[in-house]
Amino acid sequence: MASASPSAIERLPPGQHRYPDYGGNPLAHILSNVESERLPAFGGAFQPGLYKPPAFKFGNPVPLGLSGFALTTFVLNLINLGVRDITSPALVIAPALVYGGFIQLLAGMWDIALGNVFGGTALSTYGGFWISLAILLIPGGFGIEKSYASQGDFYAAFGLYIFGWMIVTIMFWLCTLRSTIFFSSLFCTVWLSFLCLGISYLDAQNNAEGLPNLAWQKAGGGLGIIAAFLAWYNMLAGLLDPGNSFFLVPVFHFPWSEKGRSDRMKAKQDGNGESV
Known part of the structure; x- marks a missing residue:
């Protein structure tokens, strides 16, 4: 049999692929021979209910939305952590309006057009979150903060606003419990x-200065930084393929996921000496 061309993927029956050997790169060689690692991670296409996301008609908009979410989240939570003693959230207004807001909203609309209801809903929702947050933070723009009797009252109302976003995020999270660890x-x-x-x-409202609790704020900021890097990781899962990279990022399916059960069934069949 003729060897595979080093510059292209050899034509094989549907569901089978043979990727080129990138100059003996051991990681690329290992990943190119593991079927579960070649397929896209859930996070890369925001598809919690399918192992293989549907074919995209024009291109996958999810990495764009994830990137906008990640960068804006990263900037805001550096401020929440008080890095370099920066406490004013003014810097996050621009990325919240444009990259995390408008661009992520576009990515969500495009994803809905491609048939991904979960991805489109999640990306559009967080695009709306960033735009609404920017509106709240614009100094003097809408006078929202000034409409409260005291600074403590505004922060308390803002806390209720944040809890609303926590609830919708829990709902999204519940849809991912049969997908992958990183997603x-x-x-x-x-x-x-x-x-x-x-x-x-x-x-x-419980302290004399009327300011947020610093310990809880930093805890939220630290978790937000982790979330930003997880979003970048899932973005990378949607961008990397054997055509543009020497490696792919691991997927790490939950054992109870569709793919996890499939792998256990395959291992059991192999152990019994049956053909797969």
């Missing part, structure tokens, strides 16, 4: 971050 962990850390930040802002 589910993204939503888990986001709602935990919202929980900590909501507690921090509600506690503003």
Whole structure:
């Protein structure tokens, strides 16, 4: 049999692929021979209910939305952590309006057009979150903060707003419990971050200065940073393929997921000497 061309994928029956050997790269060689690692991670296509996401008609918009979410989340939570003693959230307004907001909203609409209801709903929802947050933070723009009698009252109301986003994020998270570890962990850390930040802002009415609880705020900021890197990881899962990279990122399916059960069944059949 003729050897596979080093510059292209050999034509094989549907469901089978042979990728080129990238100059003896051991990681590429290992991953190229593991079927479960070649297929896209759930996070890369925001498809919690399917192992193989449907074919995209034009292109996968999810990595764009994930990137917008990740960067804006990263910037905001550096401020929540008080890095370099920066406490003003003004810097996050621009990315919240454009990259995390408008661009992520576009990605969500495109994903809905491609038939991915979960991905489109989640991306569009967080696009709306960032735009609404920017509106709240614009100094003097809508006078929302000034409409409250005291700073503590505004933070308490803001805490209730954050708890609303925590609830919807928990709903999204529940849809990911049969997918992959990195995909589910993204939503888990986001709602935990919202929980900590909501507690921090509600506690503003309980101290003399009328400011958020710093310990809870930093806990939420730390979880937010983790969420940002998980979003970037899932973005990478949607971008990397054997045509543009020497390696693919691991998927890590839950044992009870469709793929996890399939792998156990295959291992059992192999152990019994049956053909797969």
